[in-house]
Amino acid sequence: MKISELESEIGFECLQAEYEDAVLSGGYTSDLLSDVMANAEEGSVLVTIQAHKNTVAVASLTGVAAIVFCNNRPVGEEVIDAASQEGIAVFLTGDSQFLATAAIARHLEQ
């Protein structure tokens, strides 16, 4: 599954489209960023409700390629700016982390 398919196949809203499209290595779901830092894999998608710029910093440090913010959490300009600088794709969904993760997992298996 490619990053762009988070929008085209699953229907998440793309908030930051300046990224290089690539096949996702997997995914990680967590709202504790120290846990993300320890366990997220390079090239994966991060599913979280932590919609602030430190999430982008952690994504950048771990090589996470895309972030999906859940529950329609408000996403500030500074988050989009930081992600655009790092080339990290950002998506938003009204789904919970559980539902977003389930949807991504189904597509990753295909």
Place this chain on the structure above:
Amino acid sequence: MLYRADFHIHSCLSPCASLEMSPSAIVEQARLAGLNALALSDHNCAFNLPAFDACCRQAGIECLLGMEVTSVEEAHMLCLFDQLDAAMEFGDAIYTSLPEVRNQPERFGDQPIVAEDEEILGFADKYLISASTFDISTLVDMVHALGGLFVPAHIDRAVFGIISQLGFLPEEDFDAVELTPRGDLSLAGRYPVMRNSDSHQLDSVGSGYTEFDLPCLSVAALKEALKSSGNLP
């Protein structure tokens, strides 16, 4: 003047604190513990600051007026002011931003608002251990705009510290970082350090403290001292 300061003390308003922690009892205990500078810093609420301010004045102990704010990252941030009105204004913004989750006293503990003489004036309705909607950068700006001091709390703790939540210490305009009394100084990076007790019960007031040599107890004087201290304590 040499100040022995404990700037992180919870009153009975914090549901996790002992009910014996009235502002007047805290001030009396602080005097016994040899402290001459204090701050009250309840979770996400300023309702006991007026009584605390009055008790400190009566006892001739200088104080700051604070709060321990939970950022949207669910990290605890110590926010300290030297003006009651600024602290109350900031407290209003924080309390308003908390989710509409009511406290359940039988489960979480009471959240009494008290007067100088320990009379109970009412109770904080919202559950104070919830998180505010403000991220760390926004809180830094809000506190500085109101003339306050911004200090990420107990950064060495395994829970609710900025490092435990984010995995790292971000580059921000922090005036200092707080360590627990025996916390590892190397975690503080480039930031100045203060140590406090984070007391939730009377017998631990003053169990953590920092000494400052200041012309007077004010945010400006503290900022100056922290800047030049490096991370000595």
